[in-house]
Every structure is written in structure tokens, then in C-alpha cells.
Amino acid sequence: MSTIEIDELRCKGCGLCTITCPKGLIELSDKINNLGYTPAKFDASKGKCTGCALCAEICPDVAIKVFNE
Amino acid sequence: MQQVFTRPASLKDVQTHFCPGCHHGTVHRLTAEALDEFDLRKKTIGVASIGCSVFLYSYFNIDVVESPHGRAPAVATGVKRARPDSFVFTYQGDGDLAAIGTAEIIHAANRGEDITVIFVNNTTYGMTGGQMAPTTLVGQKTSTSPYGRNLEKEGAPVRVTELLSNLDGVAFAARVAVNNPRNLMDAKRQIKKAFRYQVEKKGFSFVEVLAACPTNWGMSPIEANERVGGEMCDYFKLGVYKNTENL
Numbered sequence A: 001m002s003t004i005e006i007d008e009l010r011c012k013g014c015g016l017c018t019i020t021c022p023k024g025l026i027e028l029s030d031k032i033n034n035l036g037y038t039p040a041k042f043d044a045s046k047g048k049c050t051g052c053a054l055c056a057e058i059c060p061d062v063a064i065k066v067f068n069e
Numbered sequence B: 001m002q003q004v005f006t007r008p009a010s011l012k013d014v015q016t017h018f019c020p021g022c023h024h025g026t027v028h029r030l031t032a033e034a035l036d037e038f039d040l041r042k043k044t045i046g047v048a049s050i051g052c053s054v055f056l057y058s059y060f061n062i063d064v065v066e067s068p069h070g071r072a073p074a075v076a077t078g079v080k081r082a083r084p085d086s087f088v089f090t091y092q093g094d095g096d097l098a099a100i101g102t103a104e105i106i107h108a109a110n111r112g113e114d115i116t117v118i119f120v121n122n123t124t125y126g127m128t129g130g131q132m133a134p135t136t137l138v139g140q141k142t143s144t145s146p147y148g149r150n151l152e153k154e155g156a157p158v159r160v161t162e163l164l165s166n167l168d169g170v171a172f173a174a175r176v177a178v179n180n181p182r183n184l185m186d187a188k189r190q191i192k193k194a195f196r197y198q199v200e201k202k203g204f205s206f207v208e209v210l211a212a213c214p215t216n217w218g219m220s221p222i223e224a225n226e227r228v229g230g231e232m233c234d235y236f237k238l239g240v241y242k243n244t245e246n247l
């Protein structure tokens, strides 16, 4: 099993991870964070994260951590 | 659980001032990863330039000298000659490197200084409000070309990597992009290769990175990211232009 952790305080809501995840597991939230952006959120219920780390690679703000078991 | 993606040690764990979707953040990370790869953090002296990347010293866990606008390759020349055992790189935008700093980059490259240059081409002067740069595409509207860049009046956008690769002093020159995973992985490889050239004392190495400036392009981060892979890659072809190892 793999999973990711998005740092909501660092995320600037650019959305690049949402178009990059091959499984479509990330979307922008409708809540506003401390920076005034709508941060990305991970939704494990939409499918299985493979731990490919493409979301983390594309993130300009290094806001995503990826974990593999 | 094992963490498989982590922030490189050469990149400080701090919030950056970059706009959402700005590729400077990505290029900072790839540069820091390359520093980690060759264990260069403690012997590196970075040379920052003028532009949105001016706060390099706040974001990298290394020593940094701030240079006047466009003069980073001249400052880096002095640093490397005075401290030949240090690892020296400059990080410059296209307004910095291809406009006000044209003389410095050409002559440092031509002299074959043993430094590495990371050149971030976002086709505009980001920090000052999106003025036209030598790299602005024909037809691109900027705050100083409100009707679009005019080929007859302003000439064609300068392809810096091609220009420099013709100089004998240049050992390695490549153009990359960070707009999708495939291009990003290649960008990672080429930046590491450019750093390895200096580590192995093989001479001047140069990497141009095509980058998005969503704010001054008046685009969303996703649209700006698409523009990089579209009209920018069409005009500024990606690839390795000089690789003296293969000669």
C-alpha cells in the first residue's frame, strides 16, 4: 500500500498535481488555507495510490510526501 | 511505511515567495537534488542573480553570493578562480542572462570557465511586471509589447543554448523543461550531468530550463504549464546541444 501526505500550509493550489496523478486521486479543496489558496487534497477512496511519486515530482512547492509500504 | 519522496537536504524547509505554479520552485528543487547527488552542499558557492530567483540564499542550504543584474557569470568566474576547489553555479533568468547580462555569459562561456549555469527561460521579466525579454516569442503580449512581439521591429527570440553551444569553451549545453513527468525526469538527468562536468573538471556547463510564469502571462498555472509544452517547446527545441564527452 502507498499513500501521500500533502502539506496544506505549503500548498499554493496550483493544481499541477491534480492533472499529473495517473489515478486521479488528487483534487483541489474548497477550503482556503493560511496563504489564501485552496490546497490540494488526496482522496484515497477514488482508487489505489501506486506510490509513483509523480504528484510530488511535479509540485513546484515540494508540498507532497510519498510513502510506500 | 517508508518515505520514497523527500525534500533534498540542500533545499531549506521554508515557504517560498514564488507564485502558484511558478517553475522556479521546481528548478530550485532539481538543482538541490543535483547538489545532494554529488555531495556538494558544503563546498558549493552559488551565485544568485536579479529576478524572481533573487532569494536563492534564503532557499538553498549553501553559501551564496548575490551578483548585480546579469553579472553572475563574471562573479562566478572570480569565485571559482579564487576558490578552485569549490563548486560554483549561477542561477539566472532570461532578462538577467539574455538581456542585460549578454556580454558576461558569452565571454564566461567562451573562456570555458569551470562553472555551471542554470538558465531559467520564462520568456519575460518576471519580477518587474512582465516586460518583453530577448526570449519573448513573436506575437507574445507583454507589458512593453502590448500588441505582441513584432518580428520586424524586435527581431526573433534568441535561442541562447544554440548560440552558446557554438563556442569552443562550452563543454556541455542542453535545453530541458519541467512541465510534465517525462520532461522533468530528463531535466533532472541533464542538470546532474552538467554538475558532473564541473565535478570532473570538464569545463563550462549550461542548462536552459523552459519555465512558466503564470502571473505575468495572465494564465492559470495549468494553462501556463501547457504553454511551456506547446508554443515554447515548438520554438525552443529540447535536447542536448553540446556534449564534449561524446566528441
Ligand SMILES: Cc1ncc(C[n+]2csc(CCOP(=O)(O)OP(=O)(O)O)c2C)c(N)n1
Residues within 6 Å of the ligand: B050, B051, B052, B053, B069, B092, B093, B094, B095, B096, B097, B120, B122, B124, B125, B126, B127, B128, B133, B213
Ligand atoms: C542594474 C539593474 N537594472 C534593472 C533592474 C530591475 N530588474 C529587477 S529584476 C529584472 C528582470 C528579471 O527578469 P528575469 O531575469 O527574466 O527573471 P525572472 O524574474 O523572470 O525570474 C529587472 C530588469 C535591476 N534590479 N538592476
Ligand code: SF4
Residues within 6 Å of the ligand: A002, A003, A004, A020, A021, A022, A023, A024, A025, A026, A048, A049, A050, A051, A052, A053, A054, A055, A056, A066
Ligand atoms: S503517488 Fe502516484 S498514484 Fe499516488 S497520489 Fe501521487 S501521482 Fe497519484
Ligand code: SF4
Residues within 6 Å of the ligand: A006, A010, A011, A012, A013, A014, A015, A016, A017, A018, A039, A040, A058, A059, A060, A061, A062, A063, A064, B021
Ligand atoms: S502541485 Fe503542490 S502546490 Fe500545486 S496544488 Fe499540488 S500540492 Fe499544491
Ligand code: SF4
Residues within 6 Å of the ligand: B017, B018, B019, B021, B022, B023, B024, B052, B122, B126, B127, B212, B213, B214, B215, B216
Ligand atoms: S512573477 Fe513569474 S517568475 Fe516571478 S514568482 Fe511569479 S510566476 Fe514566478
